[in-house]
Amino acid sequence: MITTSTALSIVIISAGIAAIFKILFSSTGRLTIPGLNASWGN
Numbered sequence: 001m002i003t004t005s006t007a008l009s010i011v012i013i014s015a016g017i018a019a020i021f022k023i024l025f026s027s028t029g030r031l032t033i034p035g036l037n038a039s040w041g042n
Contacts, residue, residue, distance in 0.1 A: 023029045028041035 023031065030039040031037075
């Protein structure tokens with residue numbers, strides 16, 4: 001049986017992964033993390 005917190009964690013992780021894929025596969029983008037700056041575009 002899945003608890004509510006487990007289900008919520010799965011949803012949050014899935015949304016995060018989907019957002020990462022959307023950013024990576026968009027035509028232009030910029031990713032800024034402390035210590036890492038990445039940008040790409042046409």
